[in-house]
Amino acid sequence: MTTPLSSTEVRTSVPLSGHTTLRLGGPAARFLPATSASDVVDAVRAADQAGEPLLVLGGGSNLVIADEGFGGLVVHIATEGRSFDRLADGRVELTIEAGEDWDRTVAFSVEQGLGGLECLSGIPGQVGATPVQNVGAYGVEIADLLTSVDLLDRRSGRVHQVQAEDLGLTYRSSVLKGTDSAVVLRARFALQDGGRSAPIRYAELARVLGVELGARVPVADARQAVLELRRGKGMVLDADDHDTWSAGSFFTNPIVDDAELPGVLAKIGERVGADAVVPQYPGGPGRTKLSAAWLIERAGFGRGHLAADGRVSLSGKHTLALTNRGEASTADLLELAREVRDGVLAAFGVRLQAEPVMVGCRL
Structure with missing residues (x-):
C-alpha cells in the first residue's frame, strides 16, 4: 500500500537552480525532500499511481534543467547511512545510501584505510548517481568496484537488488x-x-605521485593528489569560483570505430597538421577513444571562451567544463554547448555527445 504524500512535506514553486551545480533551472511545481529509502519509494509510487510527472533529484551535479523548470513532483533524495561487511581476501563491502554525498563517501573510505575509491575523489553529486553514469576519473570507474545496487522498479513498484554485471556498465x-x-x-x-x-593507472596522476604506472600508494596520498589535479582544472566545487559552476565535463570523449579512424585522423591532420600527435586511448574492442578537450581546443575554443555576452564560458581551467558566470540562463548554456559541438563537427567530422542529463531541454 502506498502512503499518501503529506501536504506539509511538499513545497511548491521551489527554484531548482539551488539544487544543481550549474546553479541553473526554473522552479519545480512541487518539491519533496525524501530522507529515507521508504520515503523515496512511497513518493515515487504515489506520483506514478497519480500519473504525475516525476523527477528524482540527487546532487544535481550532472543535470541541465530548463529555464521553465519542471511541472510535476521533484523528489529530492536526502537519504543517509553506511555499513560494512567483511568479504574474503581482505576485501570489505561498503553499503551506502543513495543520498550520501559522493566525495564525503570517498573521504570516509580513505579514513578507514579502504582502497579503491580514492581516484574518484572530488567528484560532486550523490552516491545514487554514480552507477547510472558509471562515473570515472584518473583510470578508475564505478564498474571496477560496484557489486550491486538496490533499485525501485517503477514499472512493477518492487524494490530488488541488482548485481553490477546486470547494469550494462560501459563508458x-x-x-x-x-x-x-x-x-x-x-x-x-x-x-x-x-x-x-x-x-595507479593514469599517467598524469602517476607523475604527480612520483611513481610508476601500476604502483600502489597510501590511499590518503592518492586522494590528495587527485584533489590537487581536479582543483587545478576547476573540478572541485567552490562557491567563490565560477569555473566550478558547471556540470563537470560537459562532453564525453568520442569513441570511433577503428575502421573509421584513419579518415577521422586524416581530417584532423588537415586542420592541425599531419604531424600532430592525436591523443588516443582504448575504447573497447575495435574502437578508439579520442580526447574531447583536445578536439575542442584544436577547433578554436580556448579556455575562457565566452558566449551569450559573457554570461557563460568555457572554464578558464579546463575546456570540457561549460560554466555559469553568475547571471546565466539554461538557454545561454545550451547556446555555448551547441557552438562548441557544431564547431568540432565542422572542423573534424566528430560529433560530441553531451554527458549531463537534460530535463525539459535538449541540444
Whole structure:
C-alpha cells in the first residue's frame, strides 16, 4: 500500500537552480525532500499511481534543467547511512545510501584505510548517481568496484537488488542512463583493506605521485593528489569560483570505430597538421577513444571562451567544463554547448555527445 504524500512535506514553486551545480533551472511545481529509502519509494509510487510527472533529484551535479523548470513532483533524495561487511581476501563491502554525498563517501573510505575509491575523489553529486553514469576519473570507474545496487522498479513498484554485471556498465553509461524506469536506493562497493590504493593507472596522476604506472600508494596520498589535479582544472566545487559552476565535463570523449579512424585522423591532420600527435586511448574492442578537450581546443575554443555576452564560458581551467558566470540562463548554456559541438563537427567530422542529463531541454 502506498502512503499518501503529506501536504506539509511538499513545497511548491521551489527554484531548482539551488539544487544543481550549474546553479541553473526554473522552479519545480512541487518539491519533496525524501530522507529515507521508504520515503523515496512511497513518493515515487504515489506520483506514478497519480500519473504525475516525476523527477528524482540527487546532487544535481550532472543535470541541465530548463529555464521553465519542471511541472510535476521533484523528489529530492536526502537519504543517509553506511555499513560494512567483511568479504574474503581482505576485501570489505561498503553499503551506502543513495543520498550520501559522493566525495564525503570517498573521504570516509580513505579514513578507514579502504582502497579503491580514492581516484574518484572530488567528484560532486550523490552516491545514487554514480552507477547510472558509471562515473570515472584518473583510470578508475564505478564498474571496477560496484557489486550491486538496490533499485525501485517503477514499472512493477518492487524494490530488488541488482548485481553490477546486470547494469550494462560501459563508458559513462549504464542501462539506467537515459531512462526513468528505476530509482537507485543504495549501492555497494567492494574495497580492499590495508590502506593502499588501487593500482595507479593514469599517467598524469602517476607523475604527480612520483611513481610508476601500476604502483600502489597510501590511499590518503592518492586522494590528495587527485584533489590537487581536479582543483587545478576547476573540478572541485567552490562557491567563490565560477569555473566550478558547471556540470563537470560537459562532453564525453568520442569513441570511433577503428575502421573509421584513419579518415577521422586524416581530417584532423588537415586542420592541425599531419604531424600532430592525436591523443588516443582504448575504447573497447575495435574502437578508439579520442580526447574531447583536445578536439575542442584544436577547433578554436580556448579556455575562457565566452558566449551569450559573457554570461557563460568555457572554464578558464579546463575546456570540457561549460560554466555559469553568475547571471546565466539554461538557454545561454545550451547556446555555448551547441557552438562548441557544431564547431568540432565542422572542423573534424566528430560529433560530441553531451554527458549531463537534460530535463525539459535538449541540444
